[in-house]
Amino acid sequence: MLDPKLLREAPDLIRAAIAKKHLNLDLDAVQALDARWRSELAEVEALRARQKSVNGEMAQLAKGSPEFMAKVEEMKSLKGELKGREGELKETETAWQEAMLSLPNLPHESVPEGKTDADHVIAATHGEVTHVSPTAQPHWEIEGFEQLFDFARGAKVTGAGFPYYIGDGARLVRALVHFFLDEAGRAGYTEVNPPIFVNAASATATGQLPDKEGQMYETVIDQLYAVPTAEVPLTNFYRDEILPEEDLPVCRCAYTPCFRREAGSYGKDVRGLNRLHQFDKVELLKWVHPSQSYAELEALRGDAERLLQKLELPYRVLLMCGGDLGFAQAKKYDLEVWSGGQQRWLEVSSCSNFEAFQARRARIRFRNSEGKPELVHTLNGSGLAVPRVLAALLENNLQADGSVTLPAALVPYFGAESLRFPR
């Protein structure tokens, strides 16, 4: 959510943001609604002020006296009028809130113009894509793949996109999660094991509700949502709280399974491990002082990049253009790993600065040097999503004998230097 004052004082900034994000939104209507809300609010508050003052007078009078009864009559008519006005105000307010929630966050000035994938700026590349194994092939075509990654039985037991990881497959997943968490810990993030179901208030605060409702799995009777990312329970940890300024930045990481319905996905995007309904991910999250958030974004990106470097996977960093920025993000980097078998880039991390956009919605603040509460800036990034990293490892490191050589950093976690598919 944006600061409502911005709508009144600098609507042109919002117009520019809408244009840069290539959204379709009638700001004039929002402005009109805002004006109406404020005028109705003023009327209701004036009536309530009158009601309070008459009430004070009544307290001085003898109960049941003629003067008292006259005031009762006045209060009755005030009550009637107030009831009507309050009804109008409530309706307007509901519409106003909805309209305010529909305003996107402002893109940072460093975000490039553009509408599609082609307009992203490649901020960095690391490693040589030509150096990957000459025997690389799409991971789902590797002989014995389904012995370690059983999609068929997952589909039987749950549905498409819920694979079983078996034997060395399961062990490699565990090794990656363990490695990611250890690395995040070394980088200064405190490990958290959060709930993986959240209530509607939490899902609303981080922006999954009301818009992206179809993206989450929802429990029928308790109305809880399976988390699509650890970002949700992590960010909501401090919802409605005021942090001491000296605690900033707060850096935390969490491993959770992530659940996404991914309605409408199809084709090569969803083959094998590329896109799943349930997958494992370590998320990095920061609550920072507003003056530090862009420096912290670079640090966050660096923390995610280091993981790929230690895994010896070629990758590139994209600075997302305005049109591909999320609704809530001010600036975002995507990390894409090279998948040698598929000959394409796979997104394994997305590092974003939300500035105060999420914090306003979740009311997460800190007490500044003047003693006044002020919104924090929130940032998050994957560090990293497991299945696509797994896909790249399997493909890029596939040897002629069918085994997969593991990067040195992973060996102590996996307990062997290579993974072998059963034949």
Place this chain on the structure above:
RNA sequence: GGAGAGAUGGCAGAGUGGUCGAAUGCGUUUGACUCGAAAUCAAAUUUACCGGCAACGGUAACGGGGGUUCGAAUCCCUCUCUCUCCGCCA
């Protein structure tokens, strides 16, 4: 899952229909005293929204929502959470 008790400001804890944004204590901040500190004394000490250049004014908030009433922290309903006891369970 069943029965009961409870939820008030940073914390503790009063308040059972009107003058209560809310006593008191603790804490915190500032000032006085002191070489300095402690103790003591004095004052200050919530947040959000609306209006205003500002000073300031107005409204709202006593777990959430709804109701009764001229008027609700106070009465009623409901939801959530916490605690105690019973049941069940990794």
